[in-house]
Amino acid sequence: MLSDVFVLSDAIVSPLGVTTEENFAAIAAGRSGVRLFDRADMSPKPFYASLFDERPLFDDLVFDAASSALGASGLSASDPRLAFIVCSTKGNISRLEAGIVDPAAFSLSASALLVASRLGVVAEPLVVSHACISGLQGMITGMRLIQAGLYDHALVCGADLITRFILSGFQSFQAVSPEPCRPFDADRQGVTLGEAGAALVLSKHPSGIRLAGGAVSNDANHISGPSRTGEELFMAIRRAWHGEPIDFISAHGTATLYNDDMEARAINLAGLASVPVNSLKGYYGHTLGAAGLLESIISVQSLRENLVLATPGFRRPGTVVPVTVAAANMSMPLRRCLKTASGFGGCNAAVVLEKTDLATA
Numbered sequence: 522m523l524s525d526v527f528v529l530s531d532a533i534v535s536p537l538g539v540t541t542e543e544n545f546a547a548i549a550a551g552r553s554g555v556r557l558f559d560r561a562d563m564s565p566k567p568f569y570a571s572l573f574d575e576r577p578l579f580d581d582l583v584f585d586a587a588s589s590a591l592g593a594s595g596l597s598a599s600d601p602r603l604a605f606i607v608c609s610t611k612g613n614i615s616r617l618e619a620g621i622v623d624p625a626a627f628s629l630s631a632s633a634l635l636v637a638s639r640l641g642v643v644a645e646p647l648v649v650s651h652a653c654i655s656g657l658q659g660m661i662t663g664m665r666l667i668q669a670g671l672y673d674h675a676l677v678c679g680a681d682l683i684t685r686f687i688l689s690g691f692q693s694f695q696a697v698s699p700e701p702c703r704p705f706d707a708d709r710q711g712v713t714l715g716e717a718g719a720a721l722v723l724s725k726h727p728s729g730i731r732l733a734g735g736a737v738s739n740d741a742n743h744i745s746g747p748s749r750t751g752e753e754l755f756m757a758i759r760r761a762w763h764g765e766p767i768d769f770i771s772a773h774g775t776a777t778l779y780n781d782d783m784e785a786r787a788i789n790l791a792g793l794a795s796v797p798v799n800s801l802k803g804y805y806g807h808t809l810g811a812a813g814l815l816e817s818i819i820s821v822q823s824l825r826e827n828l829v830l831a832t833p834g835f836r837r838p839g840t841v842v843p844v845t846v847a848a849a850n851m852s853m854p855l856r857r858c859l860k861t862a863s864g865f866g867g868c869n870a871a872v873v874l875e876k877t878d879l880a881t882a
Contacts, residue, residue, distance in 0.1 A: 524667065528728060528730040529596070531593075531818040533818055533819075534718040536574070536715075539585075541822060545823075548819070556571075558572060569701050577682070579613045579681075580632050582680045582682065587605075591676055599642075604644055605640070607633040607659075608649045608658070608678065608813075609655060613629075614686060615682060618686060644672070651737075654737065656814030656816075659679060659814065660735060661872065664732050667723060674725070677722075680716075696711045705838070705839060706776070706835045706837065712776055715808045717811045730821050731877050732874060733875040751784065755790040765857055767858070770796055770797070771861070774802050786842055794842070794843060800835075824874060828855075831851075858873070
């Protein structure tokens with residue numbers, strides 16, 4: 522039987538705050554980081570996004586989130602039984618825009634080694650770069666390393682910054698919404714981008730939140746478009762979830778036509794159409810490689826606070842099959858959350874987060 526894995530601590534650094542608590546308080550109050558930017562260095566026309574006012578460096582963003590989560594865990598960075606995992610889609614790729622071509626300056630492996638050295642982590646860092654499921658896949662990787670007995674703990678970090686390269690790529694797909702994104706809404710017009718750093722510490726030591734399961738799948742449908750049937754995301758959900766009651770679903774919810782329809786189909790295939798669903802993209806934008814990790818941390822906080830958060834921008838149902846979208850905050854007893862994510866290349870991931878008896882002890 523596989524050993525249990527728990528969430529010891531976490532941290533979020535975003536335009537809404539520099540701690541998990543600040544971030545959760547902001548979005549529980551309905552405050553969003555998404556606003557209109559007029560940045561000629563990033564786009565010839567104004568665009569909606571959630572961006573830091575002062576532009577951080579990628580390595581600093583990872584370090585800030587990681588050091589906060591590690592400090593709150595009470596663990597030592599020098600513990601050889603502590604795995605260190607860095608998750609990102611693009612990392613320091615913005616340095617190419619500045620004309621820096623040395624791989625040691627922008628590769629993800631170089632960033633991971635640099636941050637590990639600054640933290641004092643002695644284990645060799647691992648990098649997970651798997652499109653927009655990177656954060657969730659990093660959590661699943663950490664869980665499996667602990668369950669395999671290779672490590673006792675895992676510090677999992679996720680971060681991405683929005684650059685001209687990233688923004689222009691989404692604009693070339695005509696996927697960027699001309700207004701703040703509206704996940705699952707009938708009038709949704711596309712994605713809003715965002716940036717953030719997030720980190721959590723997984724451990725074999727019991728705590729109030731258990732990572733009860735996780736799985737990854739691939740639908741091999743298209744380089745950017747997801748499966749039309751949702752069967753492959755459902756496959757990940759089925760492998761991650763053991764049939765216990767799910768109290769709410771934190772969806773990927775990018776507000777693109779195909780993603781939201783695909784997720785709605787997968788949720789229906791899982792028999793969870795009546796379970797409250799939310800998307801946090803209206804608060805943070807799509808934070809790419811950080812998204813799954815950041816949104817899992819907010820979901821952990823939701824479990825602790827017994828509060829299902831609203832989905833900003835949602836007004837009327839607009840998916841091909843119905844799902845129960847949380848249009849307003851919902852206070853209710855919560856024990857278990859399903860978190861999903863999908864990304865370019867047909868990748869899908871799902872994790873189940875569960876409140877333990879220690880949460881109320």
